[in-house]
Amino acid sequence: MSLLTKVKHFEDFANKYKHESDLYSEIKRNRELESVETIEKLLKEYQDDNKLLRIGIVGRVKAGKSSLLNALVFDGEDVLPKAATPMTAALTIMKYSQEMRAEVDFFTDEDIRKLKEEHQQYQQNFKRLEAEEMEAEKKKDPKRSDPAKAKRRAERRIKDSPYAASADQYERISKSGITSVSSLNEYRDIYADSMSELNQKLSDFVGANGKYMPFTKSVTLYLPEPKLEGLEIVDTPGINDPVQSRGKRTEDLLSQCDVVLMVSPAGQFLSEQDTALMSNMTTSKAIGHVYLVASQCDNQLFGNEYGDHNIQSILANIRTTLGKHATDTLSQEKQKYPDMEPIFDQFCQNELILTSGACYGLAKYLAQPEKWDETQQHVYKLLSGKFPQEFSTQTKSLSTLNMLSNTDSVQKVLDIVHQKKTEIIAEKTTKYQQAQSNALTNMIELLQNLLRDKEYELKNCTIETLIEEQARFATLKTSVNDIVSSTYQTHSTNLRDRLASGLKISLQQQMNKFVRGSTEKGYTERSESYEVKVGEESTSTWYKPWTWGDTRSIYETRYRTVRDEYSYVRATPVRESILTILDILNSQLTKKANSVIEDAKDVLNKELRSQLYVLDKDNFSPKRIENILNQVLDKLPRAEFELDSMPSSLDKYGELRGYEGDKFLQEAREYISELESNIQNQIDDYIQDLKKKLQRIHLSRLFISTFEEKLENLKRDIQNSEARIKEFQTMRDELNQI
Numbered sequence: 001m002s003l004l005t006k007v008k009h010f011e012d013f014a015n016k017y018k019h020e021s022d023l024y025s026e027i028k029r030n031r032e033l034e035s036v037e038t039i040e041k042l043l044k045e046y047q048d049d050n051k052l053l054r055i056g057i058v059g060r061v062k063a064g065k066s067s068l069l070n071a072l073v074f075d076g077e078d079v080l081p082k083a084a085t086p087m088t089a090a091l092t093i094m095k096y097s098q099e100m101r102a103e104v105d106f107f108t109d110e111d112i113r114k115l116k117e118e119h120q121q122y123q124q125n126f127k128r129l130e131a132e133e134m135e136a137e138k139k140k141d142p143k144r145s146d147p148a149k150a151k152r153r154a155e156r157r158i159k160d161s162p163y164a165a166s167a168d169q170y171e172r173i174s175k176s177g178i179t180s181v182s183s184l185n186e187y188r189d190i191y192a193d194s195m196s197e198l199n200q201k202l203s204d205f206v207g208a209n210g211k212y213m214p215f216t217k218s219v220t221l222y223l224p225e226p227k228l229e230g231l232e233i234v235d236t237p238g239i240n241d242p243v244q245s246r247g248k249r250t251e252d253l254l255s256q257c258d259v260v261l262m263v264s265p266a267g268q269f270l271s272e273q274d275t276a277l278m279s280n281m282t283t284s285k286a287i288g289h290v291y292l293v294a295s296q297c298d299n300q301l302f303g304n305e306y307g308d309h310n311i312q313s314i315l316a317n318i319r320t321t322l323g324k325h326a327t328d329t330l331s332q333e334k335q336k337y338p339d340m341e342p343i344f345d346q347f348c349q350n351e352l353i354l355t356s357g358a359c360y361g362l363a364k365y366l367a368q369p370e371k372w373d374e375t376q377q378h379v380y381k382l383l384s385g386k387f388p389q390e391f392s393t394q395t396k397s398l399s400t401l402n403m404l405s406n407t408d409s410v411q412k413v414l415d416i417v418h419q420k421k422t423e424i425i426a427e428k429t430t431k432y433q434q435a436q437s438n439a440l441t442n443m444i445e446l447l448q449n450l451l452r453d454k455e456y457e458l459k460n461c462t463i464e465t466l467i468e469e470q471a472r473f474a475t476l477k478t479s480v481n482d483i484v485s486s487t488y489q490t491h492s493t494n495l496r497d498r499l500a501s502g503l504k505i506s507l508q509q510q511m512n513k514f515v516r517g518s519t520e521k522g523y524t525e526r527s528e529s530y531e532v533k534v535g536e537e538s539t540s541t542w543y544k545p546w547t548w549g550d551t552r553s554i555y556e557t558r559y560r561t562v563r564d565e566y567s568y569v570r571a572t573p574v575r576e577s578i579l580t581i582l583d584i585l586n587s588q589l590t591k592k593a594n595s596v597i598e599d600a601k602d603v604l605n606k607e608l609r610s611q612l613y614v615l616d617k618d619n620f621s622p623k624r625i626e627n628i629l630n631q632v633l634d635k636l637p638r639a640e641f642e643l644d645s646m647p648s649s650l651d652k653y654g655e656l657r658g659y660e661g662d663k664f665l666q667e668a669r670e671y672i673s674e675l676e677s678n679i680q681n682q683i684d685d686y687i688q689d690l691k692k693k694l695q696r697i698h699l700s701r702l703f704i705s706t707f708e709e710k711l712e713n714l715k716r717d718i719q720n721s722e723a724r725i726k727e728f729q730t731m732r733d734e735l736n737q738i
Contacts, residue, residue: 001738003039003433003436003437003440004036004039004040004043006437006440006738007033007035007036007039007436007440008036009737009738010033010440010443010444010738011035011036013731013734013735013738014027017731020731021713022450022454022627023447023450023451023731025630025631025634026443026446026447026450026630027443027447028634029630029634030439030443032435032439032442032443033436033439033440033443034436034439039436042432043429043432043433046425046428046429046432047429049425050421050422050425050426051230052230052231052232053230053231053232053258053259053414053417053418053421054231054232054233054234054256054257054258054259055231055232055233055234055257055258055259055260055261055414056233056234056236056253056254056257056259056260056261057069057233057234057235057236057260057261057263058236058254058260058261058262058263058277058278058281059236059262059263059264059274059277059295060264060271060273060274060277062265063263063264063265063295064263064265064295064296064355064357065235065263065295066235067295067357067358067360068261068263068293068295068355068357068407068410069094069233069235070357071355071357071360071405071407072227072407072410072411072414073094073225073227073228073231073233074225074227075364076360076361076364090205090206090213090216090217090218090219090237091217091218091219091234091235091236091237091249091250091253092218092219092220092221092234092235093218093219093220093221093232093233093234093235093253094220094221094223094228094231094232094233094235095220095221095222095223095228095231095232095233096222096223096224096225096228096229096230096231097222097223097224098224099191099222099224100191100192100193100194100195100198100222100223100224101189101190101191101192101198101222102189102190102192102198102201102202102219102220102221102222103188103189103190103219103220103222104187104188104189104190104205104212104216104218104219105188105216105217105218105219105220106181106184106188106212106215106216106217107181107215107216107217108181109181111217112170112173112181114166115166115169115170115173116170118163118166118167118170119163119166119167119170119171121163122158122163122164122166122167123167125158125163126154126155126158129154129157129158130150130151130154132154133149133150133151133153133154133157134147134150136150137149137150140531149529153528153529156528157564169214172213172214173214173215175214176211176212176214176215178212178215181215184212184215187204187205187212190202190205195223198221202219205219206219217249218249230418234250234253234254234257236250236254236277237250251281251572251653254281255281258289258417258418258421259289259290259291259413259414259417260281260289260290260291261290261291261293261410262274262277262278262290262291262292262293262347263293263295264292264293264294264295265294265295265296265299266294266295266296266297266299266300266318266322266354267296267299267300269294269322269325269326270292270322270325270326270329270330272522275329275330275333276570276654276655278333278340278343278344278347279333279337279340279570279572279573281340281343281572289346289350289413289417289420290343290346290347290350291347291350291351291352291353291413292326292347292350292352292353293352293353293354293355293410294318294319294322294352294353294354294355295355295356295357296356296357296358297315297318297354297355297356297404297406298356298358298359298379298383298404300314300318301314301315301383301386301387302382302386310387310389310390311387311390311400311403311404312403315354315403315404318354319352319354322352322354323352326347326348326352327348330344330347330348331344336518336520336570337515337570337573338515339513339515339573339576339577340573353406353409353410353413354404354406355405355406355407355409355410356404356405356406357405358375358376358379359379359401359402359404359405360401360405360407361376362376362379362380362401363398363401363402363405366394366397366398366401367394383400384397387400440738444735444738447731447735448732448735448736450627451728451731451732451735452732453623454717454728455725455728455729457714458714458717458718458721458724458725458728459721459725461714461718462718463715463718463719466711466714466715466718467715469711470708470711472616473707473708473711476615476616477704479615480612480615480700480703480704481700481701481704482700483608483611483612483615483700484608484699484700484703485699485700487604487607487608487611488604488699488700491600491603491604491607492691492694492695494600495596495597495600495690495694496687496690496691496694498596498600499593499596499597499686499687499690500683500684500687502592502593502596503589503592503593503683503686504680504683506585506588506589506592507585507589507676507679507680507683510581510584510585510588511581511672511675511676513577513580513581514577514578514581514672515573515574515576515577516574516665516669517569517570517571517573517574517665517668518569518665519567519568519569519661519662519665520567520568520569520570521565521566521567521568522565522566522567522568522655522657528559528560528561528562529557529558529559530557530558530559530560531555531556531557531558532555532556532558533553533554533555534554534555534556535553535554536551536552536553536554537551537552537554538550538551539551539552566657566658567657567658567661567662568655568656568657568658568661569655569656569657569661569662569664569665570654570655570656571652571653571654571655571656571661571664572653572654574664574665574668575646575650575651575652575653575668578646578650578668578671578672579646581672581675582643582645582646582675585641585643585679586641586642586643589639589641589679589683590639590640590641593639593641593686594638594639597636597637597638597639601633601636604629604633605626605629605630605633608625608629609622609625609626609629612625613625624710627710628703628706628707628710629703631706632699632702632703632706633699635697635702636694636697637690637693637694639686639690641682641686643675643679643682646671647667647671649667650664650667650668650671652664
């Protein structure tokens with residue numbers, strides 16, 4: 001009999017005998033055995049989760065993400081829709097489906113309102129920079145100041161503004177001519193009979209000049225591609241997203257991935273932009289595996305330092321160099337963001353994977369070189385010229401190209417992760433089923449013992465002895481009342497003190513986990529024009545004697561690379577720490593309070609049993625006292641803490657520059673300070689409320705009335721003992737059959 005069937009039979013049993021107060025009371029006290037619906041739902045989630053391997057791809061624009069995915073999933077064919085520009089890149093999710101289609105998710109009115117605000121800020125900053133450049137022009141030469149040149153310089157300076165991407169996005173939205181987001185709902189679902197047709201239709205949504213591209217938040221592709229079966233791939237935008245809601249959704253999807261591949265070009269490995277993207281990953285337990293992928297490794301084979309080395313030794317040197325760079329870079333990042341240490345450590349511990357999308361394409365069509373494009377022809381010419389031995393035959397060429405493309409290593413990683421995931425889920429499923437099976441067994445055993453005790457009591461008790469016990473109890477009521485009242489009062493005070501202390505310690509422990517964040521310095525490089533005086537020329541005219549001797553300066557325009565410094569804050573680690581604190585406190589405060597209450601109930605139960613047994617050893621049955629106290633003490637209130645959600649102003653993602661970053665940090669720190677104070681007040685209010693509830697519970701009166709009710713019920717059972725014993729035996733038989 002399966003676990004679900006057993007639990008279902010037990011639930012039927014519980015419903016059938018609801019009228020048996022002693023049994024039903026024990027069943028309701030259960031905290032371990034879950035309902036059939038809960039067990040079934042969780043097991044189904046495990047099963048569904050096991051069927052799907054979620055893969056996240058992270059990397060900056062032109063890092064080679066699409067080439068890697070096309071090689072892994074589409075046999076090297078150029079299938080994936082390309083990002084429109086570095087400024088605008090839709091989030092792409094890929095899933096398997098027998099029917100080819102796509103779902104487009106658009107920005108909301110609220111998203112667009114925020115973009116508009118940032119566009120206005122961008123315009124204000126641009127006007128200020130333009131005025132500064134114009135003033136600089138006038139200072140150099142009032143007669144030759146050039147407004148167009150001042151504008152161009154201002155445009156170069158503002159291109160790295162924190163609002164540049166938002167402004168670009170909003171201008172595209174404004175120029176689209178579309179005034180209502182709701183009018184786009186009819187375009188959410190796209191159907192096609194072929195990949196080329198689907199790509200053609202998607203060009204309106206992700207193409208550089210697509211009509212609806214400015215409004216596209218994400219695209220989910222459902223493709224009948226066999227290699228996608230069992231996979232869900234999240235291809236992230238290669239930018240710090242200007243639209244917070246899309247950035248947040250990207251982050252949420254990544255947090256659910258089983259494996260994340262961080263793709264970075266080998267020639268510019270782990271740049272500052274890469275580490276910024278990595279810091280946006282959350283420390284979710286769902287991300288079980290992370291790997292660094294150095295793409296475009298074929299470009300690194302031609303350095304002079306490698307001389308006449310063969311490809312294998314060069315690749316080994318590249319892997320060592322990049323691996324050391326990764327360790328050094330991520331060690332610095334860990335110091336800035338200690339909470340990201342588990343993920344950064346995994347990146348360093350897992351083997352670095354070198355890949356080349358170009359070599360995958362070369363290998364695929366090695367026997368049909370006419371299908372190579374100009375870039376592929378050039379790459380093959382360079383490789384075969386530099387390494388003639390490795391390309392001396394077609395067999396060697398194919399082997400070398402496959403080694404450089406190295407998609408087998410990526411596939412091997414995915415296979416290992418999938419296998420580990422299967423093992424982990426199988427272990428979780430087994431442990432959960434075993435825990436529920438044990439809980440059911442324990443519950444059945446508890447009820448069996450209770451029924452045996454009731455049966456024994458009926459067989460060994462007479463009406464006469466019961467009447468005597470009732471009379472005896474009547475004479476002890478005052479003593480019982482005094483014992484229960486005084487003991488309860490003492491323990492109530494101790495309970496409140498323990499709760500207040502324990503909850504405040506838990507609060508402080510969580511508050512210490514807040515990532516305060518800091519303002520960091522970043523740099524952007526730009527080309528700046530400047531003028532140098534290179535000589536003079538005469539401006540005199542022979543027929544104008546008064547001009548003789550006049551000259552004017554000759555200037556030459558030159559260019560230099562200028563490094564602009566900017567300040568920024570990484571919002572994700574700060575926001576994640578706040579969400580983690582809220583999440584843990586929401587559950588931990590309630591859990592801690594109820595744990596203290598349960599402990600107090602156990603201590604109170606034991607002490608009352610001991611004192612009442614001493615009061616009347618001959619007549620007070622310890623088992624009966626325990627059962628009655630269990631019922632009575634269950635009326636003590638349980639705790640329930642519910643904290644307010646984080647304000648939307650702190651729901652920020654990625655890199656926040658300048659004033660926006662400073663404002664975010666200030667608000668985050670103020671919020672945490674206020675949160676701690678508010679929760680302290682909540683705890684104080686809870687303790688006061690608990691005090692009132694405990695005072696309203698007359699435990700001694702409850703105990704006495706419940707005890708008397710038990711004796712009356714027992715009297716009725718004795719009067720009908722034969723039938724009741726048969727009923728108890730029937731119940732025990734039914735429990736045995738579960």
